[in-house]
Amino acid sequence: MIRIIMKTPRFALTLVFVFAVIASSGCATRATVKDESRQSVRFASTEAAQTFYEAYLARYYPPGAGSFTVAIYAPLPYHHRKITTDNVFFNEAVRTTDKNSDGMISEDEASAYAATVHQRSASRK
Numbered sequence: 442m443i444r445i446i447m448k449t450p451r452f453a454l455t456l457v458f459v460f461a462v463i464a465s466s467g468c469a470t471r472a473t474v475k476d477e478s479r480q481s482v483r484f485a486s487t488e489a490a491q492t493f494y495e496a497y498l499a500r501y502y503p504p505g506a507g508s509f510t511v512a513i514y515a516p517l518p519y520h521h522r523k524i525t526t527d528n529v530f531f532n533e534a535v536r537t538t539d540k541n542s543d544g545m546i547s548e549d550e551a552s553a554y555a556a557t558v559h560q561r562s563a564s565r566k
């Protein structure tokens with residue numbers, strides 16, 4: 442037995458030791474949730490609302506957004522996640538779209554927002 446250990450490379454023993462320390466130390470997980478109340482917004486027309494919502498959904502909920510990836514990660518002693526709620530995304534989209542900050546999204550503003558969203562998604566392909 443001693444002969445086997447003596448022949449084992451020092452690197453492998455170090456690796457086993459590090460893994461044992463990580464596996465036995467546990468993992469601290471912390472999550473920060475970023476939330477805010479949903480901003481109220483008016484639309485100049487139903488077409489402006491339709492254009493805005495279609496672009497908003499394309500931006501934040503693209504096709505395949507419901508799919509998930511399975512991955513195996515090495516255990517780390519500390520893990521921190523940031524979770525952003527839908528309201529934060531929605532308010533960001535409204536602030537981006539409402540260029541003159543009057544609380545109403547016009548058809549021109551909705552179209553400009555939709556153009557940036559579609560341009561952004563086209564550049565990713």
Ligand SMILES: [Ca+2]
Pocket residue numbers: 539540541542543544545546547550
């Ligand atoms: Ca406006």
